[in-house]
Amino acid sequence: MSRSDNIVAYWGGNADEDRLSAYCDATVNVITISTIIYQGEGQLPTMLDMEQPCGQAFFANTQLAYCPDLATDITHCQSKGIAVMVSLDSGNGTDIDWYGSESRARAYANLLWDLFLGGQSISRPFGDAQLDGVDFPCSWSDFASGCKAFLDQLQSHFQSDTVSRPYYSVVSVFCSDITSSGLITANLDAIYVAVHTGACSVAHYGDDALWNYGSWDSWVTSQADSDALKLYLLVPASATFGVDYVNPDRLAYIAMSTAARYPAHFGGIVYFDAAAAAANNGFQKSLRHAFSNVSHTSSLGIVPAVSTLSFSPVKTATSTSAGTASVSPTSSPTAPSQAPSFTLATAQETAPGSLASSKASKSTLVIAIVVAFAILVLAGIISFISVCIYRRRKRKVAEAGARLEGEEESNEASEPILRPFYAYPQPSSSVLDSEKPVALSHPTVMSSSPGRVQGLTMSHLQAIQVRRDSEDTIISVLHGSPRTLKNRSHYCQGMDMVISPVPLSPALA
Known part of the structure; x- marks a missing residue:
């Protein structure tokens, strides 16, 4: 990933949300559909609270919803250069979860590939629409082998389909666990670090004893095959979630300051969720605007986020070990426990920051034209007044001259003229x-x-x-x-x- 100002939004499972396409605008680079729930071996998964976007249509003998309208929205978003990913539930951290064994993890990776990504199945919820990647929690050290097997299997599928699109793998983890979990880093594109609760919360930014991003960056740098790996800050888009919340301006400042200090691995911001952001006075717009302002007013050399994106190719697979504890960003049922990340860079990008700059330039031009016009009008008024004063004075001078001539003629007629004495x-x-x-x-x-x-x-x-x-x-x-x-x-x-x-x-x- 080459960028440091990506913005990712979760969508799904919120009764107040609009359809997916309503959130596909220049404020985001990625939207992650939340959440796919594992139902056990041999069973199709389900999708959390999809009654509103999907209705009551299900595949036969399953609880997996069929969502043709959502499929249309997915392709619409992708046509605008916005990646659409899917997140997995964290499970219960037991042997029966999809990461409980290597074989189960590989089987689940195959199933997700066929249902949501580039594979084939008669039970695809989104039809021919192919998602761009998977976001999953997998940081339990007890299930490291299962997580590694899942990621390796996904990577093998990603590498088999290099024609249609690149795919992305993202893991989420609590900020307190990132350096001690034995987290997998090989084959990952990003790690979403949940910073909305605990001592390392974003609310403690500036307190070096609590805010320990530097240790996360050092840990990532020390891992094998992690040169392109990015760290994202996972935060709530509203104070209504009951966890630590910071406003968009403050959040953008934290993000850009962190990117300036640790440019190698910082990727951007992930927030939950799209509906909450829109309801919070347009949190997503304020965040993008603040990102653009901070980027332009600092000397970080960070390109503003794009509104039209292309993606870099999938990297070559390599494996390492897996991790520790379960991750869930918040106890709220609508708060996702993981988030996506990807490489966003290409030809023909239209940056929202550039759009804002263009609008600002146009506004400046309009103001300059108005000021110039006002100056011309004022100059015209002053010239007109000057001409009037000049003509008035000229008229008075002429009148005075005529009056003096009359007086001289009168004086000559009434007063004696000096003559020589003999006269x-x-x-x-x-x-x-x-x-x-x-x-x-x-x-x-x-x-x-x-x-x-x-x-x-x-x-x-x-x-x-x-x-x-x-x-x-x-x-x-x-x-x-x-x-x-x-x-x-x-x-x-x-x-x-x-x-x-x-x-x-x-x-x-």
């Missing part, structure tokens, strides 16, 4: 010699004699035009109040002045 009328001697105030009606040339200026009524003084003696050159034009002009006239001794009763033209001044 102004000369006052009569009586006016110049008068000691009384003189009322002037127009600008008048006067000597700079202070006395004469002082004799003028101050209200007549609006401007004084000063020139030098015997010259027409205008030195300055003085404006101001009458009192100021009278005072300033004292500084004009020896100069002639034009005394004006009105302001001289501003343009000329």
Whole structure:
């Protein structure tokens, strides 16, 4: 197995579940049908609580259900690249169980091959639909030889059918037993480690004294022919099972952190079951999303899980010894005691993480387009306002210019224009010699004699035009109040002045 983020779901035996095809989506890589129950030598097995998906159709003289609708769902899921496996019950750990003897174990392996996998039988519950593998508990050291015989026999069948599909073998075991059970590892594709109860539960992740994944990884590494063997964490999809439960985000973090630290053998997450996950606020969707987020935001180099899968060929058979105690993930009748695993890798994969990334990219693109459009609209509004302000100012300037021109024309018409001194009328001697105030009606040339200026009524003084003696050159034009002009006239001794009763033209001044 080349992946570290596979997700496996159990299905079956839950009264609230939908049909199998409803759960075959991008959130899972494998679905395991639970559970096949051994009925003894010479008898066909039964399937746990299959009344809902299978109805009341049974093969003659047996309790093995005939499930054509389920067969359709199986092929539908497989067409989407999702592997469909079957799990076996754990039995009672006695001599009469299918693993109680080597001969019985081999016979049961042959029967399962014919009924559910690539063999032939008139009593196939799923018709021509062929499942992709078997998930079984087999960790009792007292029955190691039976478990080994069962696995060897299955492997011989798997190797005989290399054309139609690869097949997978999975064993489940409690986390407390994995290193001490003498568990078979040869010919296995995965081990589902139940971490939902006990001191080594996933609830104790982070406590190195209790969470001992490192010892499991070391143990697997030490086994022969275990290079491709993967370890999965088997957990509940809901707190309703009454065992240790962690939410999808936390679970994804634990999984990806473990994969980063122990990349060689970590395979993914197995949860029970599909119906409970859907009822728990879409546990399966949250888990896949969290897997994708953790994968993309870390530097683990882990590829997000795929929605369309192909499988690698079956490996060559090799054998070792078998194991110890019975395994059951939970005491709940709906909680499976084992789970599947397989190699998931191929050409034309469409990763859910990639889909999420694609959606995120599309969302980012849409946001960028909206922001750009908003900026363009805002720029247009600002430009429009600027043009309006410019035109308004231009209009006001034009109006002000016209008004000034009118005022200048008015001033030119009403106010005297500065002219050379010889052009102004000369006052009569009586006016110049008068000691009384003189009322002037127009600008008048006067000597700079202070006395004469002082004799003028101050209200007549609006401007004084000063020139030098015997010259027409205008030195300055003085404006101001009458009192100021009278005072300033004292500084004009020896100069002639034009005394004006009105302001001289501003343009000329």
